[in-house]
Amino acid sequence: xxxxxxxxxxxxxxxxxxxxxxxxxxxxxxxxxxxxxxxxxxxxxxxxxxxxxxxxxxxxxxxxxxxxxxxxxxxxxxxxxxxxxxxxxxxxxxxxxxxxxxxxxxxxxxxxxxxxxxxxxxxxxxxxxxxxxxxxxxxxxxxxxxxxxxxxxxxxxxxxxxxxxxxxxxxxxxxxxxxxxxxxxxxxxxxxxxxxxxxxxxxxxxxxxxxxxxxxxxxxxxxxxxxxxxxxxxxxxxxxxxxxxxxxxxxxxxxxxxxxxxxxxxxxxxxxxxxxxxxxxxxxxxxxxxxxxxxxxxxxxxxxxxxxxxxxxxxxxxxxxxxxxxxxxxxxxxxxxxxxxxxxxxxxxxxxxxxxxxxxxxxxxxxxxxxxxxxxxxxxxxxxxxxxxxxxxxxxxxxxxxxxxxxxxxxxxxxxxxxxxxxxxxxxxxxxxxxxxxxxxxxxxxxxxxxxxxxxxxxxxxxxxxxxxxxxxxxxxxxxxxxxxxxxxxxxxxxxxxxxxxxxxxxxxxxxxxxxxxxxxxxxxxxxxxxxxxxxxxxxxxxxxxxxxxxxxxxxxxxxxxxxxxxxxxxxxxxxxxxxxxxxxxxxxxxxxxxxxxxxxxxxxxxxxxxxxxxxxxxxxxxxxxxxxxxxxxxxxx
Numbered sequence: 001x002x003x004x005x006x007x008x009x010x011x012x013x014x015x016x017x018x019x020x021x022x023x024x025x026x027x028x029x030x031x032x033x034x035x036x037x038x039x040x041x042x043x044x045x046x047x048x049x050x051x052x053x054x055x056x057x058x059x060x061x062x063x064x065x066x067x068x069x070x071x072x073x074x075x076x077x078x079x080x081x082x083x084x085x086x087x088x089x090x091x092x093x094x095x096x097x098x099x100x101x102x103x104x105x106x107x108x109x110x111x112x113x114x115x116x117x118x119x120x121x122x123x124x125x126x127x128x129x130x131x132x133x134x135x136x137x138x139x140x141x142x143x144x145x146x147x148x149x150x151x152x153x154x155x156x157x158x159x160x161x162x163x164x165x166x167x168x169x170x171x172x173x174x175x176x177x178x179x180x181x182x183x184x185x186x187x188x189x190x191x192x193x194x195x196x197x198x199x200x201x202x203x204x205x206x207x208x209x210x211x212x213x214x215x216x217x218x219x220x221x222x223x224x225x226x227x228x229x230x231x232x233x234x235x236x237x238x239x240x241x242x243x244x245x246x247x248x249x250x251x252x253x254x255x256x257x258x259x260x261x262x263x264x265x266x267x268x269x270x271x272x273x274x275x276x277x278x279x280x281x282x283x284x285x286x287x288x289x290x291x292x293x294x295x296x297x298x299x300x301x302x303x304x305x306x307x308x309x310x311x312x313x314x315x316x317x318x319x320x321x322x323x324x325x326x327x328x329x330x331x332x333x334x335x336x337x338x339x340x341x342x343x344x345x346x347x348x349x350x351x352x353x354x355x356x357x358x359x360x361x362x363x364x365x366x367x368x369x370x371x372x373x374x375x376x377x378x379x380x381x382x383x384x385x386x387x388x389x390x391x392x393x394x395x396x397x398x399x400x401x402x403x404x405x406x407x408x409x410x411x412x413x414x415x416x417x418x419x420x421x422x423x424x425x426x427x428x429x430x431x432x433x434x435x436x437x438x439x440x441x442x443x444x445x446x447x448x449x450x451x452x453x454x455x456x457x458x459x460x461x462x463x464x465x466x467x468x469x470x471x472x473x474x475x476x477x478x479x480x481x482x483x484x485x486x487x488x489x490x491x492x493x494x495x496x497x498x499x500x501x502x503x504x505x506x507x508x509x510x511x512x513x514x515x516x517x518x519x520x521x522x523x524x525x526x527x528x529x530x531x532x533x534x535x536x537x538x539x540x541x542x543x544x545x546x547x548x549x550x551x552x553x554x555x556x557x558x559x560x561x562x563x564x565x566x567x568x569x570x571x572x573x574x575x576x577x578x579x580x581x582x583x584x585x586x587x588x589x590x591x592x593x594x595x596x597x598x599x600x601x602x603x604x605x606x607x608x609x610x611x612x613x614x615x616x617x618x619x620x621x622x623x624x625x626x627x628x629x630x631x632x633x634x635x636x637x638x
Contacts, residue, residue: 271331
């Protein structure tokens, strides 16, 4: 693989790492792998002007609300809100809890300068283990607020009763502004971003059942999150866990986070990723390697995996025609860069604006990618300013805001959006809208998805998802099948109860405290949280005190801005983390340039979106997409 550029310098605004020492001043052998925090310019947003600006923005946000203002005013307030979140809501647990026994960092090679590594190392060249697979999750709340919970805190009120009384779907409530493809996309992205891995069956949470509960065993048993293997056994301090995949937005759901995984998906020829002769995912015979045998796999995820592997291979073909001297490795790595950036672009300027379609947030999210100068200026002239505000984040300076980049436990918590999934589906033909079948989710999940993908054309499946609605992210709209989900290994779990347990055991604060830590006012009563008097009464009966309401319950219950499919509270995490995932990534910032991507690669990213990707591989969708400005909004039935 060629090495066309020299090592960039000064891109991450960091200082050289200093070794940790023990009480005698000698290097601490137990903590030599700990990553010291990068330090940005000490004057970041600390001038009198910015302090005043941020204070006024926060005051206006609390008293009026950013969403009640005209677009310029709303944008101005959100800039101040994000400044405050960047200063006060990025925390690294490794500054308090040392890292021990971390896997060694591979030796750096020239290829690390110009290509994403398989395990996420060397994205930051000065701190090569930042964001790697197996690195710890960060926090968006102060570390002294994430201490281990007591058994009483873990169990009160009963997670199973929260599931049964507040989450159970009685009547399907659709999210009318988006299509079911948006639900598939979210899971596709989550597989790229984070996983806590399989639960630890040696450490169980036993939940006694109330009379009348028909669960198959009493008590209900939920495995705990696996313990952090890099945490000293004697360490005190905040809860720590590690991410099983890379923290970077790098397509790891397609390419894997280890060399073994990546070698399994590559063909070894022309840079391409494996598909069957008819363009479908190949599933290994070994159940241990078959993704359909892992919890969470379903048809919607397989559809998007297939689509973007086809896109990767199409990019390889374009590169091979324009750069005939490139070998398999060069073609693969360059195509991976393009696909990863295209995924980030689609999520930033299409999926998220569809989910939170307030005019201010639509403009703000597009400005993250194109800047306030807009897409037309970016397409015509490229970057016209080094400022991310003017010309967007791609191509700007890399910035960690004083804390090593990682995804956070709070980020994983607000992305628990299972109500998006419907229980029942309506399959129709793209040619004529002819009814094909009405399967329930169980027929689409796990190994059953193979039969669905073999029986129905992918174009028809995409059409069916694009013309139907997912569920609204509200209380009493949790998919029934997930409350009695049978895993591929035959084990039965209530995912809703598990969601509640996970947030509690990871030290994510309850809803009211979570809002205060994000600089928002907390509701003073259940009636203030929701306009539904009956729901407020049921919540009060279950929780007793508004302060006890679980984060997920509060997020699903709260009133939300116009056009929002999820809560304004969750949006605060997105304000902070949506831009941070781009700001910290060298391949979206300093190295988002033709020497790394190639001119053809950058043009591919510039000229494509979810609609063009779909139409390249499924031209039969053109009638349904002819009026679509956003592929995640409902399509036209034909």
